[in-house]
Amino acid sequence: MSFVDVPDVFIGSTDDAHTFVVLNRRIRSADRLLTDAGFTARKVNGRTVYLLPPTASEEANERAGIAMYGLLSHTHDLVDLSWTTCRSRQSPCPEPDLRFTLTDTTLTATATTDEARSLLEQHGFTPSPDGSSYEPSLPLSEHDLLGAVVRAESHAYAHGLNVHVELGIPTPDAIPAAPQRTSAAVPGGPATGPVRRRTH
Numbered sequence: 001m002s003f004v005d006v007p008d009v010f011i012g013s014t015d016d017a018h019t020f021v022v023l024n025r026r027i028r029s030a031d032r033l034l035t036d037a038g039f040t041a042r043k044v045n046g047r048t049v050y051l052l053p054p055t056a057s058e059e060a061n062e063r064a065g066i067a068m069y070g071l072l073s074h075t076h077d078l079v080d081l082s083w084t085t086c087r088s089r090q091s092p093c094p095e096p097d098l099r100f101t102l103t104d105t106t107l108t109a110t111a112t113t114d115e116a117r118s119l120l121e122q123h124g125f126t127p128s129p130d131g132s133s134y135e136p137s138l139p140l141s142e143h144d145l146l147g148a149v150v151r152a153e154s155h156a157y158a159h160g161l162n163v164h165v166e167l168g169i170p171t172p173d174a175i176p177a178a179p180q181r182t183s184a185a186v187p188g189g190p191a192t193g194p195v196r197r198r199t200h
Helices: 030-036 057-072 114-122 142-158
Strands: 009-013 019-023 040-044 047-052 078-080 098-102 107-111 125-127 134-136 163-166
Touching: 009 057, 019 057, 030 040, 030 057, 047 057, 057 078, 098 114, 098 142, 107 114, 107 142, 114 125, 114 134, 114 142, 134 142, 142 163
Parallel strands: 009 078, 098 163
Antiparallel strands: 009 019, 019 047, 040 047, 098 107, 107 134, 125 134
């Protein structure tokens, strides 16, 4: 199982700037909601993934926002860690105050300001021995890794910090395959709190 399989809906970005949506349970009208917002359905590693190609961040923000609000009428178990929808036109690639690197087994964070370092420590991250990065103080499951990022990222945005989340997915073809389910039921995701609010 991958962290993208934890919530009902996962929105993320690949390293090559595609915005993607993964659905982990059947949601009525989801295909129409996503395609009407400009996403294209594509089979990737045996699962249907909805993709928005690299585009201006304002357009990606609007399209993902339309899809997100439509999906929220069906589930609140939605995690949005996309960076492609948050870039600033004035500064396309600003140095983030806080950068998370999340893979299926590890989570590291780097901070460029004292405020960002303090925030990480408030969320239980500890500095690496050389002080160059932060890590969770205890080993975490995919569920808990995702929850740790969502909570710290939401807190950072509330303080106006610039955050970038790297998912370790270089291109859409590297989005992990869906796990094999032992029954028809799809387990619920974590209580991750509110999704990040999109602003225009």
